[in-house]
Amino acid sequence: xxxxxxxxxxxxxxxxxxxxxxxxxxxxxxxxxxxxxxxxxxxxxxxxxxxxxxxxxxxxxxxxxxxxxxxxxxxxxxxxxxxxxxxxxxxxxxxxxxxxxxxxxxxxxxxx
Numbered sequence: 761x762x763x764x765x766x767x768x769x770x771x772x773x774x775x776x777x778x779x780x781x782x783x784x785x786x787x788x789x790x791x792x793x794x795x796x797x798x799x800x801x802x803x804x805x806x807x808x809x810x811x812x813x814x815x816x817x818x819x820x821x822x823x824x825x826x827x828x829x830x831x832x833x834x835x836x837x838x839x840x841x842x843x844x845x846x847x848x849x850x851x852x853x854x855x856x857x858x859x860x861x862x863x864x865x866x867x868x869x870x871x872x
Contacts, residue, residue, distance in 0.1 A: 784848040784858045792817060792857065793844040799837035801827070808837055808862075810845065818856045819845050822871040832862065832869040 794812035850856035
């Protein structure tokens with residue numbers, strides 16, 4: 761019984777941490793290019809803080825397992841590296857973008 765309760769609590773916590781994609785403006789895609797100031801190869805989604813000419817964006821990437829499977833290794837998101845991302849801005853957070861693809865060097869990785 762205790763195990764069942766703990767499992768249910770874990771599933772509920774994980775589900776609440778994951779957000780839906782409806783909070784992003786899929787009809788207003790952006791292409792951003794800049795310098796990686798910070799990155800995280802973490803669950804439920806990796807991220808980079810991308811410094812562009814105008815501002816610094818929080819770019820939401822894919823889960824680490826998907827990035828790894830598609831050839832985007834953790835070390836490719838190194839601080840100081842250049843990146844270009846294509847994705848959708850958040851409806852309520854003006855500095856957040858959900859990336860569909862990221863290009864680092866000559867390698868483009870589809871994230872969705």
